[in-house]
Amino acid sequence: MHRALQLAAQGPRTGPNPRVGCVLLAPDGRVLAEGAHRGAGTPHAEAAALAALPEGAARGATAVVTLEPCTHTGRTGPCSRALLAAGVSRVVVADTDPNPRAAGGAAELAAAGVDVETGLLAPESRALNERWAAAVGRGRPWVTWKWAATLDGRSAAADGSSRWITSAASRADVHRLRAEHDAVLVGTGTALADDPALTVRADGREVEGPQPLRVVAGLRELPAGARLRDERAPLLHVRSREPHAVLAALAAREVRTVLLEGGPTLAAAFAAAGLVDEVVCYLAPALLGAGPAAVGDLGVRSMPDIARLRLRSVERTGDDVRLVARPVPSGVWSADPALPVKEAAGVHRDR
Known part of the structure; x- marks a missing residue:
């Protein structure tokens, strides 16, 4: 998660979207791929990490993400469904998404049988997106x-x-x-x-x-x-x-x-x-x-x-x-x- 936060911090501080990082791990703990969101209109962190792998290579993997995978279809598709389609079996999330239009990914993944954990380094994730979260919430x-x-x-x-x-x-x-x-x-x-x-x-x-x-x-x-x-x-x-x-x-x-x-x-x-x-x-x-x-x-x-x-x-x-x-x-x-x-x-x- 520390590495995912480092990736997220590389994203732009401006724009309508939060800064998010993702690390995909093999069942034995090896890093399979990394991804970060680079701004509005670009792939979200989860999608960027999945795109770095051959088809099927993420099956059974763990996705470590700094913000709850989105369920919203906007400039890009929902990350929760991308993780499900890739066969990811476990998702570890730092913080939930305060945006009501995009939230709910953790629940959707859990309902589909994915092992979901939330709250790991949540304060660090919130600090990274403090201004964005405040704007969305207010x-x-x-x-x-x-x-x-x-x-x-x-x-x-x-x-x-x-x-x-x-x-x-x-x-x-x-x-x-x-x-x-x-x-x-x-x-x-x-x-x-x-x-x-x-x-x-x-x-x-x-x-x-x-x-x-x-x-x-x-x-x-x-x-x-x-x-x-x-x-x-x-x-x-x-x-x-x-x-x-x-x-x-x-x-x-x-x-x-x-x-x-x-x-x-x-x-x-x-x-x-x-x-x-x-x-x-x-x-x-x-x-x-x-x-x-x-x-x-x-x-x-x-x-x-x-x-x-x-x-x-x-x-x-x-x-x-x-x-x-x-x-x-x-x-x-x-x-x-x-x-x-x-x-x-x-x-x-x-x-």
């Missing part, structure tokens, strides 16, 4: 809210200029963060004021491969010459300011993860609606004294209502500090007592 994308600020909490100077608050290392780290999400979201205010490209870049150039979906939320129209309208990446304009409506539009497109890079108004709307799953803040050792705050009004009027986050990590990116924090499901937020502070070669992103 019916809306996982939202990572990223922002950069000075030590006094400013996201721009009094005249509106913001380039550059953070270091080149932090800007490079944002590009890495963007590449790990299906979509990048800003409001029309940011789109009109900054004319961002919202693409993943390295050394000033777009990286090879697919770009995240660029999403603009709001009612105002984008200029015909806006950089968001170019051919470098797809664009979706959701004509709504309501966070739930924006996420519903993205969920309908099977978007599982969103990087929220909007200004203080859009960020406050998502945070106040309880629709932020993780916060990534780049804090620069600088002061402005005036200018827009990093986040707008959250409705907090007194200290008992303060919105506290649970700190998960602290790293250096150049001269800046990168903080990662999350809300606590219970609504009671607190900081972890001891956190490592480490150097990070990071990459951050410029718009």
